Amino acid sequence: xxxxxxxxxxxxxLGSIYALLALGYSMVYGIIKLINFAHGDIYMLGAFFAYFxxxxxxxxxxxxxxxxxxxxxxSGVVIEYLAYRPxxxxxxxxxxxxxxxxxxxxxxxxxxxxxxxxxxxxxxxxQVNYEFAGVQISNIQLLIxxxxxxxxxxxxxxxxxxxxxxxxxxxxxxxxxxELVGVNVNHTISFTFALGSALAGAxxxxxxxxxxxxxxxxxxxxxIKAFVAAVLGGIGSVPGAALGGFLIGTxxxxxxxxxxxxxxxxxxxxxxxxxxxxxxxxxFGKNTKExx
Amino acid sequence: MMNKIIKGVMSTAIAGMxxxxxxxxxxxxxxxxxxxQDSKVIKLxxxxxxxxxxAGYGNAEKQGIQLAADEINKNGGIDVNGHKKKVKLxxxxxxxxxxxxxxxxxxLTTKDKVAAVVGPATTNMGTAEIPNIxxxxxxxxxxxxxxxxxxxxxxxxxxxxxxRACFQNNFQGKSAAKFVTNKLKAKRVAIYADxxxxxxxxxxxxxxxxxxxxxxxxxxxxxxxxxxxAVLTSFKAKKLDAIYIPGYYxxxxxxxKQARQMGIKIPIVGGDGLADPKFAxxxxxxxxxNVYYTTPFSRQVAAKNKRATEFMKxxxxxxxxxxxxxxxxxxDAVYMVKAAIESEKSDDSTxxxxxxxxxxxxDGITGRITINKTHDPEKPIAVEKMTNGKISNAxxxx
Numbered sequence: 001x002x003x004x005x006x007x008x009x010x011x012x013x014l015g016s017i018y019a020l021l022a023l024g025y026s027m028v029y030g031i032i033k034l035i036n037f038a039h040g041d042i043y044m045l046g047a048f049f050a051y052f053x054x055x056x057x058x059x060x061x062x063x064x065x066x067x068x069x070x071x072x073x074x075s076g077v078v079i080e081y082l083a084y085r086p087x088x089x090x091x092x093x094x095x096x097x098x099x100x101x102x103x104x105x106x107x108x109x110x111x112x113x114x115x116x117x118x119x120x121x122x123x124x125x126x127q128v129n130y131e132f133a134g135v136q137i138s139n140i141q142l143l144i145x146x147x148x149x150x151x152x153x154x155x156x157x158x159x160x161x162x163x164x165x166x167x168x169x170x171x172x173x174x175x176x177x178x179e180l181v182g183v184n185v186n187h188t189i190s191f192t193f194a195l196g197s198a199l200a201g202a203x204x205x206x207x208x209x210x211x212x213x214x215x216x217x218x219x220x221x222x223x224i225k226a227f228v229a230a231v232l233g234g235i236g237s238v239p240g241a242a243l244g245g246f247l248i249g250t251x252x253x254x255x256x257x258x259x260x261x262x263x264x265x266x267x268x269x270x271x272x273x274x275x276x277x278x279x280x281x282x283x284f285g286k287n288t289k290e291x292x
Numbered sequence: 293m294m295n296k297i298i299k300g301v302m303s304t305a306i307a308g309m310x311x312x313x314x315x316x317x318x319x320x321x322x323x324x325x326x327x328x329q330d331s332k333v334i335k336l337x338x339x340x341x342x343x344x345x346x347a348g349y350g351n352a353e354k355q356g357i358q359l360a361a362d363e364i365n366k367n368g369g370i371d372v373n374g375h376k377k378k379v380k381l382x383x384x385x386x387x388x389x390x391x392x393x394x395x396x397x398x399x400l401t402t403k404d405k406v407a408a409v410v411g412p413a414t415t416n417m418g419t420a421e422i423p424n425i426x427x428x429x430x431x432x433x434x435x436x437x438x439x440x441x442x443x444x445x446x447x448x449x450x451x452x453x454x455x456r457a458c459f460q461n462n463f464q465g466k467s468a469a470k471f472v473t474n475k476l477k478a479k480r481v482a483i484y485a486d487x488x489x490x491x492x493x494x495x496x497x498x499x500x501x502x503x504x505x506x507x508x509x510x511x512x513x514x515x516x517x518x519x520x521x522a523v524l525t526s527f528k529a530k531k532l533d534a535i536y537i538p539g540y541y542x543x544x545x546x547x548x549k550q551a552r553q554m555g556i557k558i559p560i561v562g563g564d565g566l567a568d569p570k571f572a573x574x575x576x577x578x579x580x581x582n583v584y585y586t587t588p589f590s591r592q593v594a595a596k597n598k599r600a601t602e603f604m605k606x607x608x609x610x611x612x613x614x615x616x617x618x619x620x621x622x623x624d625a626v627y628m629v630k631a632a633i634e635s636e637k638s639d640d641s642t643x644x645x646x647x648x649x650x651x652x653x654x655d656g657i658t659g660r661i662t663i664n665k666t667h668d669p670e671k672p673i674a675v676e677k678m679t680n681g682k683i684s685n686a687x688x689x690x
Contacts, residue, residue, distance in 0.1 A: 003525060003526065006525045006528075007522060010521040010522050011522075111343055115347070116343045116345070116347045116388075117347055117351075117570070118348075118570075120573045120574050120576075123576075136554060211546055212576065213518065213546055213574055215542075217516070218518075220516070221517075252519075253522040256526070257522050257525065257526050259511065259526070261523050
């Protein structure tokens with residue numbers, strides 16, 4: 001029983017990271033129908049910025065988190081402006097390939113500049129373990145969960161309550177019509193990239209704190225798994241992405257805990273295949289017909 | 293939509309594969325009698341993982357190779373039949389990629405015309421080099437490729453041009469099992485192996501073959517994984533005396549950190565993949581306690597050997613850090629090539645090959661090396677114990 005509870009805590013910590021990343025995939029897909037494969041690498045950029053900020057300027061955790069979110073947001077916007085905006089009218093496959101290219105550029109560019117070795121992330125918060133009835137939870141796990149939930153609630157409020165959020169929803173339904181009623185489509189898309197990238201940056205810093213290790217290729221696997229989480233939850237849906245993230249985290253933890261650790265990645269990708277076959281719109285997705 | 297994506301991914305994948313095959317096919321065409329050096333220098337190729345996933349090992353080895361080459365040149369060079377020649381290193385990065393390793397091997401042998409090659413560091417990259425190097429008839433010494441089959445062809449015959457400076461995995465895994473049984477007196481162990489490398493799976497298998505107690509649980513992870521809490525939580529629930537984790541320091545460092553943080557205090561035993569100062573950095577020094585690993589080179593054991601002491605001092609003077617195992621092995625690899633040239637009185641690549649195969653009682657800093665029939669060195673093995681991130685004790689295992 002204690003072991004099961006402990007595994008649930010493991011699953012939640014892992015899941016909240018996937019959820020934060022999946023939100024970015026989902027929002028960007030929702031608004032310009034692009035699977036932003038460079039998203040996982042923005043998460044890496046956030047982690048690296050926090051690493052340098054903490055080492056060079058001795059930022060505390062909160063400051064490091066916020067500044068990394070700002071830097072990630074800016075990089076997201078710049079990437080969108082330079083790489084995706086010129087292709088706005090091109091076939092979708094062109095943008096998709098560009099996204100893969102941007103991903104490679106960030107990974108290898110970062111390897112070139114900072115070296116490809118894994119670095120240990122500075123521990124700005126001393127880890128403390130709390131025990132409840134034999135179940136252990138660390139302050140960092142609590143922090144990850146709390147930060148992730150706070151950010152998700154904030155995001156939902158931005159989308160539902162603010163003018164920009166309304167614009168985002170409008171553009172996601174029909175960009176031309178939104179433009180006709182006075183929505184600045186380019187600004188809205190930039191804003192979406194900024195939001196999604198800020199969340200990815202936050203996830204990067206949390207991962208750095210949790211695992212104490214960052215490297216230029218750290219975004220690859222979590223990026224793909226978060227993409228699966230977004231598809232599972234229903235790509236384009238914000239609550240779906242959050243739920244998908246937690247589900248993928250749980251699935252991975254569960255497979256490891258029953259002794260099938262060798263299949264933990266396989267099961268995530270299998271989920272993607274099953275979802276695409278039987279529930280292509282995902283759990284929360286609207287099943288809309290697409291003109292071909 | 294999804295069809296489009298799948299098509300897109302497929303076409304990129306096919307383009308990528310085609311590119312890889314093109315670089316991979318840079319095989320030397322002029323199947324030759326080896327390379328010949330001019331009268332002034334001996335060119336020594338280095339095919340190393342200087343960037344990418346296992347760059348930590350490659351860079352450590354490069355340091356050892358440069359130290360050895362500079363030392364040889366400072367002392368006049370290599371004696372070729374009474375005529376002293378300087379060593380010229382040609383260092384190329386294989387980016388921890390199989391295709392690049394293969395094309396680097398082709399470049400070194402056909403374009404640079406090196407006398408011999410040192411590297412790559414890992415079994416997989418080394419295996420990718422074999423076809424090109426064999427065609428060009430140039431021998432290579434891998435400082436740290438530990439897979440048992442590395443020097444062997446599919447039919448069990450020895451690859452003519454493949455040598456290594458480290459002992460093979462079977463030996464290392466068996467020694468770990470003996471150590472766990474005899475010294476740690478552990479009756480119940482769990483194995484948590486890296487199944488993305490031959491190194492991890494090979495060590496785990498050799499360990500299981502020899503270990504006398506009960507293997508309670510056997511799990512695997514893949515390179516690049518960061519979260520090990522789930523498996524460690526299930527280990528914690530079982531009564532264990534030790535955990536055997538054959539893998540590289542990047543992941544094992546994290547595993548040790550996560551295990552200690554959740555209160556798993558039992559001994560953790562690994563292979564020479566942990567013999568790098570970065571291991572303690574990643575694990576956190578207070579967590580790197582009660583950790584043991586098998587290693588071909590123990591600084592504590594080496595402190596009793598004069599040449600090894602000199603090497604450690606020279607390394608520290610030059611790079612301002614303690615010499616890692618991989619630097620020591622790479623240093624030995626360069627000197628093995630030198631010994632082969634001097635004993636054969638020739639720096640032609642085929643002669644060097646013959647010389648390497650005949651190495652006997654070579655006084656390396658990682659121990660006294662004799663190359664056996666399968667081109668593996670026979671030498672002693674050590675187990676180091678780590679406490680608070682520092683090596684606190686060393687044992688030798690027969």
